[in-house]
Amino acid sequence: MKTFTGMLLIVCLPALFFQTALAQDRKTALVPLPSIDDFTRGNDGWAFGLGLSIEYESAYEGSDEFGAEVDPAGAVQWRKGNNIFFWAGEALGWRGxxxxxxxIEAAVGFDEGREESDSDDGRLDGLGDGDEGAEFVLQARRAFDTDWRYWLDGRVVTGExxxxGLFGVGRRFGDQIDGTGHEIAIAVVFHDSEYANKDFGIDAxxxxxxxxxxxxxxxxFRSVGFNYNYRHSFNENWQIFGEAVYERYSSDxxxxxxxxxxxxxxxxxxFIYVF
Known part of the structure; x- marks a missing residue:
């Protein structure tokens, strides 16, 4: 799992930023935030989204090596009223x-851990592979108003x-109520000594x-970061999404x-195709 989830700075044709009347006519998403995917179109029952993403990112925490990676995207969701149960990648959870x-959101995920081979330049040689383990995530977002224009975010990740812990504040742009548009957030992150040494400690x-x-x-104190999310619906089924993250570490x-x-x-x- 990523420590801080995503911001994307995309330069696209102006048409990509124009929200169609179709998007406005859809039913309200659980919350109108681009960072919270909702494929249900406001309806109870099952919903599926399937696609691919291309990410360009640091090879590991603190690395000066970068690389591109193609990953599956989307989720299986089941909605009942104001509750959604979901399976997305290596996370199984609920949000309401x-x-x-x-x-409120609760999820169980999996931390794959760092591998010595993550550094092509051999800068992790001798450190061995990091421990894998399950993680429990509890998150709460509090909007200042029902339009979710401004909101606060609190998150705790704990595991083996x-x-x-993370505390942030965010703002969304646009008047869409279907979960498309733009969103930015600023957050500060804290960790305990075990989590700190998982990625940055070196034993004897x-x-x-x-x-x-x-x-x-x-x-x-671990870091401060800036986050940007973007989501746009081309039609009833196709979505484009983007994310990007910048996280500045503490001096320690x-x-x-x-x-x-x-x-x-x-x-x-x-891109995601919503069934």
């Missing part, structure tokens, strides 16, 4: 709307490899094998021998 201004055995200095990080993380860049960046674009 309460009092028109509270969105430690815990992380790793130090001897890699030649890097032994490093033991404490918990606390930047000083780790593993860290080659004091930031992480990601940009991606994809």
């Amino acid at each position: 709307l309460h009092s028109d201004t509270w969105l 490899n430690g815990s992380l 055995e790793q130090s001897a094998a890699s030649g890097l200095n032994e490093t033991d990080l404490s918990g606390g 993380i930047a000083d780790s021998p593993i860290t080659r860049n004091d930031y992480e960046a990601e940009i991606g674009v994809g």
Whole structure:
């Protein structure tokens, strides 16, 4: 799972940014935020979205190597009123709307961990592969009004490899109520020592094998980031979406021998067909 989910700066033809009358005529999404996908079109029952995304991102946390990757996109969803149960990639969860201004989400996901081979330049040699593990995510978003123009975001991720917390504020643009349009957010991230050392710590055995200095990080402030999301519907079935992230690390993380860049960046674009 990514620490911070996504912002995309896309340069497209002006037509891509024009929201059609068809999109406005659709029923209201669970919440009108581009970052919260809702393929149900406001109807109860099953909904499916399937597509592909292309991401250009850091090879690993703190890396100065970048690469492109093609991944599946979409989800299987089942909606009942203001509740959606979903299976998306390696996450299984639920989200529900309460009092028109509270969105609560709970999910179980899987952290694949870092692999020594993630660095083509051999900068992870001797560090071994990171531990895989399940993660539990609990998120709450609170809108300032029912139009979800401005909102606050709180998130906790905890699992076998430690815990992380995020607090952010966001704004969406446009008047669409179907979950399309633009959205930006700013967030600060905190982690405990176990989560910090998962990606940036070096124990005695790793130090001897890699030649890097032994490093033991404490918990606390991790990073500050900026996020942008975009979603557009071409017609009843086809969507284009984009995301990008910029996350600036704290000085403690930047000083780790593993860290080659004091930031992480990601940009991606994809298409989804909604059945």
